[in-house]
Amino acid sequence: GECDREKGLVYLQAERRDKPMQETYLGDLKTGKLTKIAESEWGYGVAAHSKNHKQLLIGTGYSVGDSVFYLWSNGKMNLLYGKPIENRKQGEQVPLNGLGAGVFSPSEKGAIVTTSIFADTYSLGFINFKKPGELSPIKLNGVVHKGMGEMENVAHLKDNRYLVTFNIDGCSWAYEGIFDEKKLTMNLKYVLVGREPFDSGMIEHLDYNHVEDVFTFSFSTATSPTQIYSIEGKQRNDLSLHTNEKILGIPDxxxxxxxxxxxxxxxxxxxxxxxxxxxxxxxxxxxxxxxxxxxxxxxxxxxxxxxxxxxxxxxxxxxxxxxxxxxxxxxxxxxxxxxxxxxxxxxxxxxxxxxxxxxxxxxxxxxxxxxxxxxxxxxxxxxxxxxxxxxxxxxxxxxxxxxxxxxxxxxxxxxxxxxxxxxxxxxxxxxxxxxxxxxxxxxxxxxxxxxxxxxxxxxxxxxxxxxxxxxxxxxxxxxxxxxxxxxxxxxxxxxxxxxxxxxxxxxxxxxxxxxxxxxxx
Structure with missing residues (x-):
């Protein structure tokens, strides 16, 4: 689940074995204490937390593309977008929204989400916390990849900087973007993964150190085991390879x-x-x-x-x-x-x-x-x-x-x-x-x-x-x-x-x- 390493806090889900019930907890890694946040037969996943952890962006879903987002604030769940299944009439068909990833905006007055509302292959949307039920499109500038695929994820890096990733023909593309909350634009400034030497493969995991301003990620291809790399520098052009894994005994x-x-x-x-x-x-x-x-x-x-x-x-x-x-x-x-x-x-x-x-x-x-x-x-x-x-x-x-x-x-x-x-x-x-x-x-x-x-x-x-x-x-x-x-x-x-x-x-x-x-x- 979502984790705050500096404060030693983690959000996790636990599944009951005896009945269809999933429980969501806040875990304090320093004390070992678990605090229940919510429970549902469908499960509530914590997508993001505010800096002080008093607000959480929480999602649930019933089938692929049929999702509901809530803003959890000081113990209370407030509906942000979607129609909860308990509020639907029997047999009611609800339009799919494809809500997936979600993060807080720089001001923490809204959420940036991935959604299928504006594009079947997913794009970014913005939910103003004061206007629940409204989803506004975020204009995306600077996309350079081509091919068939879809937007995969959005994650917060630091201040108004965000990571936006795509799955294109099965291969990973990752951009560092700058979000303008007033204009609702995401300007993709740097291509981190997708171009050589990080083409034709898949990101296994990516981590950003906001103190050192360094990206570290693991990357695999059809012919290479997972390698660990880092990217730094103002122009994101300082690349380092930290492993040299090989398929032993078999030439490339x-x-x-x-x-x-x-x-x-x-x-x-x-x-x-x-x-x-x-x-x-x-x-x-x-x-x-x-x-x-x-x-x-x-x-x-x-x-x-x-x-x-x-x-x-x-x-x-x-x-x-x-x-x-x-x-x-x-x-x-x-x-x-x-x-x-x-x-x-x-x-x-x-x-x-x-x-x-x-x-x-x-x-x-x-x-x-x-x-x-x-x-x-x-x-x-x-x-x-x-x-x-x-x-x-x-x-x-x-x-x-x-x-x-x-x-x-x-x-x-x-x-x-x-x-x-x-x-x-x-x-x-x-x-x-x-x-x-x-x-x-x-x-x-x-x-x-x-x-x-x-x-x-x-x-x-x-x-x-x-x-x-x-x-x-x-x-x-x-x-x-x-x-x-x-x-x-x-x-x-x-x-x-x-x-x-x-x-x-x-x-x-x-x-x-x-x-x-x-x-x-």
Missing amino acids: SLLSKGEDASFASHDGLRVSARLYLPSPKLGFKGTRPVVYYIHGGPQGQERPDFAWFSMPLIQFMTLKGFAVFVPNVRGSTGYGLSYTKHVDRDWGGQDRLDHVHAMTKVLPKDKRLDVKRAAVVGRSYGGYMTLMQAGMHPDLWKASCDMFGPYDLLTFLDRIPETWKPYFKIALGDPSKPEEKDFLIQRSPKSHLHNMSAPMLVIQGRNDPRVVAAESEDLVRELQAKGKPISLHIFEDEGHDVLKYENRVTCYNAITDFFAKHLNP
């Missing part, structure tokens, strides 16, 4: 930076994608078998980030001779609110058809690829989509790997943490309503996997609180009973991920060896 020339492979889907919608091919220096001959990699979320995005689970696996597979196709289909973040909302209450619908279109109409045109030797793999929602592909489109795949993906949406919704259930009733479906229960059954992989023909590997963490191990165990037991070629690998000391180094080595090898056996790269 053997890694794949990937290439743009975006395409128009079945209904004309642009889908961003990248294709990672083996380096020519590896010496592979002929067309390459395809591994189709599907990200999780579903409202997430695959980005050029070696610190994430996916990219080392993608690189490892290219080293073994596979071409890896990585789409960000509708429902992904990074391309505006409307694009992200496509998947709400449509799991396994139009996004599934994006994948089918890529496999049947787009990739076959690339003469470097052999789509008749193709496998599909994904984690979490990507695992769910892998199961849907294997069950509904078995003719497309020679092998599949599901990593902790929901198998039966009814049992999945019953087994998720209590604090997740209110959100999923809105974003996915409510099984207590007969018509929605029927929809959830129809969109469950369980209803289609009797059609599966290609071998499947299932990977699961025993301690997963989101997609519990029983989901994968049910999947494997029921399909084995039908005589399907399916196997299960459970990591006893992992949750909703594979984090431990030894386990990752085992996991990467298991997936790659499995695909090599069935695709023959």
Whole structure:
């Protein structure tokens, strides 16, 4: 949560295990005392605090883009923008506002927020605390990047200086801006990240020391582990590299930076994608078998980030001779609110058809690829989509790997943490309503996997609180009973991920060896 290191104060959220309730606290790091600020089944997140901590900017939300902001002042919550769910009529549709990040203005008389009100790909807005319910646009000057993407965040640096970040084609751009509160303009003065040498990658974390006037940040690319840099100087041109991390034993020339492979889907919608091919220096001959990699979320995005689970696996597979196709289909973040909302209450619908279109109409045109030797793999929602592909489109795949993906949406919704259930009733479906229960059954992989023909590997963490191990165990037991070629690998000391180094080595090898056996790269 939000932290004031100088005063030793931190804001945090805690989730109840016994009921759908999230509690927000102020923690004093010097005394260890916790003071409850608010509680709600939806959760209240502290976006920012005033200098004296007597005022807080607090946000809550019900689904992506449906947010409410409050000004907490001396223990009282005052509505700033949005319509609380308890004030809505049954079935009432509220216009989305896309409120995300929020910070206090220099005068602390208002808030600067990111919002989709003025641009679907998000922009800055201003809320005057004396005029709640009114959101004014902030004019942004000095943008130099180009490409598809969205505004990501705004953060306060010092006085009237702010950090504004963007996600453009999956890559990070960060600007230092000067805010004029009277004119409501944000003048982006310096590009901190986005141009060389900080291009084609992703900021992991950025910190600003307002005393030393120094930016320190960690940055990763598709071919480089996380490095730590600092930027200082009046013109922000004094750069320092503090680490020299390498992928041990593998020259950079053997890694794949990937290439743009975006395409128009079945209904004309642009889908961003990248294709990672083996380096020519590896010496592979002929067309390459395809591994189709599907990200999780579903409202997430695959980005050029070696610190994430996916990219080392993608690189490892290219080293073994596979071409890896990585789409960000509708429902992904990074391309505006409307694009992200496509998947709400449509799991396994139009996004599934994006994948089918890529496999049947787009990739076959690339003469470097052999789509008749193709496998599909994904984690979490990507695992769910892998199961849907294997069950509904078995003719497309020679092998599949599901990593902790929901198998039966009814049992999945019953087994998720209590604090997740209110959100999923809105974003996915409510099984207590007969018509929605029927929809959830129809969109469950369980209803289609009797059609599966290609071998499947299932990977699961025993301690997963989101997609519990029983989901994968049910999947494997029921399909084995039908005589399907399916196997299960459970990591006893992992949750909703594979984090431990030894386990990752085992996991990467298991997936790659499995695909090599069935695709023959």
